[in-house]
Amino acid sequence: MTLHSRSIVLAVALAVGGCRQGAHTEERNHGADKEKEAAHQDEKGAHEKGEVHLSAAAVERSRIRVGEAKRQALAGVLHVPAEVRLDPDRTAHVTPIVQSQIAEVKVKLGDQVKKGQPLAVLKSVELGEASASIRSARASVSVAEDNMARQRQLLDAGVGAQKSHVEAEGELRKAKAALSAAQARASIYGGAGGGVVKSPLAGTVIERHATAGEVASPERPLFVVGDVSRVWIVGRVYEKDVGLVRAGLPATVRLQAYPTRSWTAEVDFVSAVLDEATRSAEVRITLANEEGLLKPGLFGSILLGTPDAGVSPVVAPESAVQELEGKTVVFVPSDEPNAFVAKPVVIGARADGWVEIVSGLAEGQKLVVEGAFTLKSAVLAGELGEGHAH
Numbered sequence: 099m100t101l102h103s104r105s106i107v108l109a110v111a112l113a114v115g116g117c118r119q120g121a122h123t124e125e126r127n128h129g130a131d132k133e134k135e136a137a138h139q140d141e142k143g144a145h146e147k148g149e150v151h152l153s154a155a156a157v158e159r160s161r162i163r164v165g166e167a168k169r170q171a172l173a174g175v176l177h178v179p180a181e182v183r184l185d186p187d188r189t190a191h192v193t194p195i196v197q198s199q200i201a202e203v204k205v206k207l208g209d210q211v212k213k214g215q216p217l218a219v220l221k222s223v224e225l226g227e228a229s230a231s232i233r234s235a236r237a238s239v240s241v242a243e244d245n246m247a248r249q250r251q252l253l254d255a256g257v258g259a260q261k262s263h264v265e266a267e268g269e270l271r272k273a274k275a276a277l278s279a280a281q282a283r284a285s286i287y288g289g290a291g292g293g294v295v296k297s298p299l300a301g302t303v304i305e306r307h308a309t310a311g312e313v314a315s316p317e318r319p320l321f322v323v324g325d326v327s328r329v330w331i332v333g334r335v336y337e338k339d340v341g342l343v344r345a346g347l348p349a350t351v352r353l354q355a356y357p358t359r360s361w362t363a364e365v366d367f368v369s370a371v372l373d374e375a376t377r378s379a380e381v382r383i384t385l386a387n388e389e390g391l392l393k394p395g396l397f398g399s400i401l402l403g404t405p406d407a408g409v410s411p412v413v414a415p416e417s418a419v420q421e422l423e424g425k426t427v428v429f430v431p432s433d434e435p436n437a438f439v440a441k442p443v444v445i446g447a448r449a450d451g452w453v454e455i456v457s458g459l460a461e462g463q464k465l466v467v468e469g470a471f472t473l474k475s476a477v478l479a480g481e482l483g484e485g486h487a488h
Contacts, residue, residue, distance in 0.1 A: 160471030169410040172449040176402040180333035188325035198222035235277035242270035300326035334378040353398035429466040
């Protein structure tokens, strides 16, 4: 082999070696990129609201398991969302009869009041005129009575005229009629003392919208007085479950504010019509509130013992159901690998670790049955800027 030939062979060998080294370097760089991409996936990203993307390793680490919604009979318990409300028959919205100026407020928010107790003092032209009319009419009656008595004395003494006596009788009748009319007008404003607003029942001042010096209008209550010694627990039963609920059904009430407490009672009312918007019927329980724990506005649930309906509902494990941004959701697999989307659902009864899915999920549809809380945390972390879910 000549020197020139050996030079060509060496050059080719070096070129081949360089190519191999470049290929190895590119392969190492590509592997590093993949590791970075996997790490980025571990930070949980998303392309849509409520959607979470994970790497396969993250799915395995989080022990996320996918199952299917199925039909299964529950143990005869209907779970109904509910709210504590005032009994309207024990609640009074106190308003002025006419537009008035508030001269004085006599009670504070939270005060206990008796029936007939003054709440505020009002001033207005109408109230003043009503009171003045009564005073004037009473004075006219007094004058007419005196004149009548004098005419009778004169007639008895033989010096009076019968005509004058008859006229005095007529004037007295007119004065009394005017007084009755003035009192009737004043009764519209609460009587001669209509400037005083009184509580129509015994209870607690639960709202106060009265401040001295302000103008009070009949369109706006000055006070709301409620007797909270007994309250309503009101829930809504969906159309498909209405046939299971009736008055007298045993019920257990649980409130979010007191997770370790429960109250037992019976259903005392089921509405005769459905709400057209929600396709649900109102169910009501009345509870004594001696401790004052049952504050109107608290949310909770009513657990109703129901007869077996003979139809198994679609159910999911309790661990699959999460609360996210005020909605009840489950996580279902997305079209992309290792991606999951929060899907809103409506739930019903709960029993033995299972939850009835009233709507939002069909029998056989796949959902996350383990690890749903981890996915919820990923969504919330992304919204707070701690990840890439959003």
